[in-house]
Every structure is written in structure tokens, then in C-alpha cells.
Amino acid sequence: MFYEKESKTSHSFKDKYINISQKFMISMLFALVWLGFSVYLSLPWLRDLSNITTPLTAVLIIAGIGYLPGLINSFIVMSLLLDRQPKFKTPDPHIPISIIIACYNEEKVIANTLRYIKAQDFKGDIRVFVADNGSTDLTAIQAEKAGKELELDLIVKSAERPGKFNALNEALKSVETEYVITLDADTLLHKSAIRFLVSRVITAPADTTAVAGSVLVRNSRDNLLAKIQEWEYFLGIASIKRMQGMYQGTLVAQGAFSLYTTEMLKKVGGWPDAIGEDIVLTWKLLRENKKVYFEPKAVAFTEVPTKFIHFYRQKSRWARGMIEGLKVVKPWQQPIVYIRFLTSINLAMPFLDMAFTLAWIPGLILAFFGIYWIIGPMTLLVLPIAMLQNFILYVYQREVFRELKLNIRNNFLGFIVFVLCYQLIMSPISLVGYTQEIFVKKRVWK
Template sequence: MKSSNFNPIRIMQSKFYISVSVKFWISHILALFWMLFSIYLSVPWIKDLGNLISIPAAIVVISGISYIPGYMNAFLVVSLLFDKQPPFKKEYPDIPVTIIIAAYNEENGIYNTLKYVKNQDYEGEIYVIVVNNASEDQTATEVLKAKDELQLNLLLLNEEKPGKFHALNKGLKYVETENVITLDADTIIHKSAVRYLMARMISSPIDVVAVAGSVLVRNSRQNIWTRIQEWDYFLGIASIKRLQGLYQGTLVAQGAFSLYKTKYIKEVGGWPDAIGEDIVLTWRLLEGKNKVFFEPLAVAFTDAPTSILHFVRQRSRWARGMIEGLREIKPWQQPQIYTKYLTGINFIMPFLDISYTLFWIPGLVLAFFGHFWIVGPMTFFVLPLTLISFGILYLYQKRFVFRPLNLRIRKNFIGFILFILAYQMIMSPVSTYGYIQEFFQLKRKWE
């Protein structure tokens, strides 16, 4: 299928080369115009809210719930329109690669994970290292069973120190290949996932040292909560990774499924002692004047949290991991302007999440009672951009990811509606909770 049927900007790109730098600044300029237009229309809103809390305070509140989110969404929309994944130089690589799997109490799923590794259509040798991280069940037995029955080139190691970073670093010591993949023990991969990760790596410039895979939800039919999260992975997280990949600075080569050049991980000291070990590792790689790409065709499926409590623990960890990364590696220390900007955005994320939690949600409640002091028609200027960006990504995922991989998008309309209307009302308070945990240095919980 010709891409011109989907993205009109690609017609222009096929005739004229548009550099990443030009795309970056055009996206910013158009986003700025959108924000200025929003400010112009919102002057009455500022005055009305200012009469209650003062004009400066009104500007701060409206910036947190409307201006800045609108700017960021506009930047995302334009960038997605510009995005065009470079073709592979070699779609069927045969370079040996190692997969490290850190496993803690994974007896129920590790065999299945290894079966999907065995069924890869990759033409090179795949070495597997499973690190049994202080498991208290029959994980090791299941791994040895899979090694024997599936005829895997597999090495089983034991690491008694709890913590995923301990397990990954133990496995790293035994990696002899130039490239290494990390895979979560509860994650299964599409039969072409390893091939596409490796194809993207060898097709990329020499300074690309990691490629993040695309992680989607496997258990979306389990309950309404997993149905909502399916859209977050499919649209929200994927759109952010495409944006970051376009600007050569994917901020998280997630441990669930990503590819790295082995020597560069060793040069930065391996995975750090952090609750967001993959975030800090990725930022250290970027700090060394390296680039990190994203490959949407390298698809893995993971189980999303099935309960609110599990979700809160997971996403608060992610929020804490972001703060850990900012504490260790400041955006201005990044050598490239794109990664300065992309990591710099994380500085304002706490402000946006706190604003949403403390102002937008109470303002929505007030609006139901006819008081439009905080939430009014202007706040919904962000919604059209959100729908446009998700619409663009939906078509992209359907035509250029799912169709080539012979996958089908599940019908999940109710989950989509709830994702659009209610998901952020849960996400922002959960992220705020994570920021508070990190501020007070509360005890880390990996599970």
C-alpha cells in the first residue's frame, strides 16, 4: 500500500528531503501558533478566573491544564505527520544476538516466553541467558525444561541479590555477542520481533546504540481496566515513542523488550541501582552523544495490570524513575538539542500532573454544578488535537504495523471511550503519588 494514501506530508517528503532539524522547528512553530491562538481566545477565561484567584494565579492554572498540554499535543500531531520510518538496508540479518531474561517467580509463564523466542524467524543465532533472580518457586525447573524440549541455546544463571538490575548485570557478564536484547519474563514476542529489532539496528547510523521495541497489551480482554490500558499502549505510549524516535532520542529503551549494543552498556556501567533502571540507562547512553531509535514493527505483548492497585504501583514507579533520571542526568547535559528538549519536557510533567490533579479534576466537578471557573469550553481545545494525534497513529498502526505482521486490532470501543474521557483523571493523580514517593524517598517496591 502506498503511503501517500495515508499521509499527505509524505508526498512532499518523497520529492523534497526534509531534515530532522527542519521538522523539529516547523513542529515547534506550528505548535506555538496554536498556543498563541488558544491564549487569544482564552482572555475572557483568564479575567473571570483572575477575579477569583488573581490574574497571575489564573495564568499559572490555565497554563497547566490548557496552554502547555495544547502546545505539546500540537507539537506531537505535526511531528507524527512528518514521521517516516527509514527503509531497512537488510530485512533479514544473520548476526548473532543474545537475549537476557531476568526472572523472579515466573514458573507459570517463563516456558511460554521461551517458546516464542524459539519460534523467531530470525536467521542468525539467538543465545538466551535466563537469570533466576532469587525465585521461590519452580522457575529454574521450567527454564531447564524449556531448554531441553525446545532445544534452545540457553544458559541458566542464579542471582541471589533481589532487584532486576542485579539480574541483568549478572547476565551481561556472560554476553559475548555485539548486540543484546532484554526481554521480560512475562512478555511474549511476535515471530519477527527479533528480526525487526536487528534490522533497524544495522540499518541505522553508527551512533545508534539502542532500539526500543513496541510493547502492546496481551491481556486486554481480561477486564475493563485492561481494555482501557490497551489503548494507552497502542496509542499513547506508541505515539510518544514515535515522536522521540523521529528526533533520534527515544527516552526509554524499556527493559521489557529492547536491543542494545553490548559494549556501550558496559561502558556506562550496566544497569543502575534505580527503580527506573531502563530510564537511567537510556539517558546515560544519550548523554554519551549516542542515539536511541524506536522500531514499531518489533512487537512484544505484555500483561497489563489487572487491578487499580497494581496499576498504581506500576505507574508510580514509572513516575519515580523519571525523577531519578532527571536527578542523575540533567537535560542541559545532553549533547543534542533534540534530547535536551525531550528530556527537558520531563521537568514540567510534575507541574502538569499536579495541575491536572489539583485544578482540572476539581474544576470538572464544579462545572457539573454550573461553575465554569476552571473547566470550561476552552479546556476542551486540547481534545481535538488529542483525537487527531490518536487518529493518525491508529491509521499508522493499522496499515503499517498490524497489517504487515498479520495482526488484527481488537474491537474495544468502550475501552477507547473510557481511555479518552477518564484515563488521565487516574494517571495524573497516580503520577503525582509517585513524585511524592520519590520526594520523600519512600521505600522502593518493584512489584
């Protein structure tokens, strides 16, 4: 999955060696065949919708809610089927690392986060930097107290200028280890998370500059909104990252839990002044002709929003961060062809979200009253490939959980709502985020 040289070196798939270029071509061919099949079946739908609107409008609507989602999902499905994760070269590394935790008013959670760092089975030395970003509570005092009680090598760094990127960069100045990990203050690590993350970067090629950990939800029992997000993280985000990792370019080494090479991090100027600082940073690293991978066994658990207003702000920030990334690093500026393709998909996301918001949702309302101009039997063709994608990822994730001795929670209601309704919520929110960035609206960090 992660370590595939562009030469003939590769991993076997059903006793045949398939290198990364071949996997890309097979996945693309499958996606194009699926697209052709979809177009053929949709011709009656296209004709009927053209009579109601115009031919161009009909093509745009069907492309936005059918053709392009099917193309992307089928590419992901075949990529996942071809994915094989290599074993670690060094399963128990002993090298020293640093961890940066950027904090703002985290006095209630910081001690618990530090306890989980102390409980790691990683044998190397760990130095923790708590970057206090002008907290008005007792975050710094609680961090120092917990560090002494746990006998951690802990340093509190003060960054008075507001902005998470300022806190991270202030701590980065003092990092001397080859690798540095960022961790959110409310994120708890599985006991082997750091060991797996470091093992992956050691196993990966020498030009690897970051490895994203697998961030999952720990408060899914709180309400239905949290239950839905549990599946988003467990299946949706994980499938995208795993597919991108196979092509050597996970597009977001998220700040909540990721590892970076300190030298390259400093070379690109650290974290940028952006609302999606981790997105822009990752794309800058990729632009340097470096590789970014994903390690599914390096698991961390985070709190997700349980109130809709907080959920809305977070998701609109993520959408806005994607646009920031596209403005700073254009897809055609990426030197690796696979990364060029993956970032180009993001160029289509505003169109897809617009089509979903302005066509799919009104189409559902019309279908409820028996008017099947937009939503009808043909649109159900998108569901099989999406369900197959979720099933494949579920099988992969189940094996990861078994190895980590974790259990998958019984959350059937959340899964059904996630599959059938989640995009109804996400697309309009994403459009808001795109609009905020286009018109350079004031940033809201919390």
C-alpha cells in the same frame, strides 16, 4: 523516522526533502502558533478566572490544563505528520544475538516465553540467558527443562542479590555478542519481532546504542482496566516513542523488550540501582552522545495489571523512575539538542500532573454543579489536537498491524474511557510517584 543524519541527508515529505532540523523547526513553529491561538481565545476565560482567584493563579491554572498540554500535543502531531520510516538496509540479518530474561518466581510463564523465542523467523544464532533473581519457586528448573525441549542455547544465571538490575548485570557479564536484547518473563514476541529489531539497529547510524521494541497489551479482554491500558500502549506510549525516535532519542528503551549494543552497555556500567532502571540507563546512553530509536514493527505482547492496586504501583514506579532519571542526568547535560528539548518536557510533567489533579478535577466537579470557573467551553479546545494525535497514530499503527497480519481488537469502550478519563486516574498516581522519589520512600518492586 529513525535514520536521519544531521547533515542534509533526509527523507522526502510530499516530494520535498526535509531534514531532521527542519522537521524540528516546523513542528515547533506549529506548536507555537497553536499556543498563540489558544492564548488569544482564552483571554476572556483568563480575565474571568483572574477575578475569582488572582492573575498569577489564573495563568498557572490555564497553562497547566490548556497551554502546555496543547503545546506538547501539537508538537507531537506535527512531528508524526512529518515522520517517514526508512526501509531496512538488511531485512533478514543473520548475526548472532543474546537475550536476557530477568526472572523472579516465573515458573508458570517462562516456558511459554521461551517457546515464542524459538518460533522467531530470525536466522541468526540466539543465546538465551535466564537471570534467576533468587526465585523461591521452580523458575530455573522450568527454564532449563523448556530450553532442552526446544533445543535452545540457554543458560540459567543465578543472581541472589534482590533487584532486577542485579539479575540483568549478572547475565550481562557473560554476553559476548555485539547486541543484547532484554525481555520480560511474561512478554511474548511476534514471530518477526527480533528480526525487525536487529534490522533497525543495522539500518540506523553507527552511533546507535539501543532500539526500543513496540510493547502492546495481550490481556485486554480481562476487564475494563486492561481495555483502557490497551489504548494507552497502542496509541499513547507508541505516539511518544515514535515521535522521540524521529528525533534520534527514544527516552525509554524499556526493559520489557529492547535491544542494546553490548559494548556501550558495559561501558556505562550496565543497569543502575534504580526503580526505573531502564529510564536511567537510556538517559545515560544518550548522555554519551549516542542515539536511541524505536521500531514499531518489532512487536511484543505483555500482561498489564488488571487489579487497581497493581496498576497504581506500576504507574507510580514509572513516575518515580522519571524523577530518578532527571536527578541522574539533567536535560542540559544531553549533547543532542533534540534530546535536550525532549527531556526538558519531563521537567514540566510534575507541574502538569499537579495542575490536572488540583485544578482540572475540582473544576470538573464544579462544572457538574453548573459552576464553570475552571472547566467550561474553552477547555474543550484541548480535545481536537489530542484526538488528531490519536487518529494519526491509529492510522500508522493500523498499517503496521496489516503488515504483521495482526488485527486491531474491537475495543470502543476502552478507547472512550482512555480519551476522556484516563488522565483523571494517571495524574494523581503520578504525583504519588514524584513524592515517593522526592522523599526517598522505600522501593516496592512488585
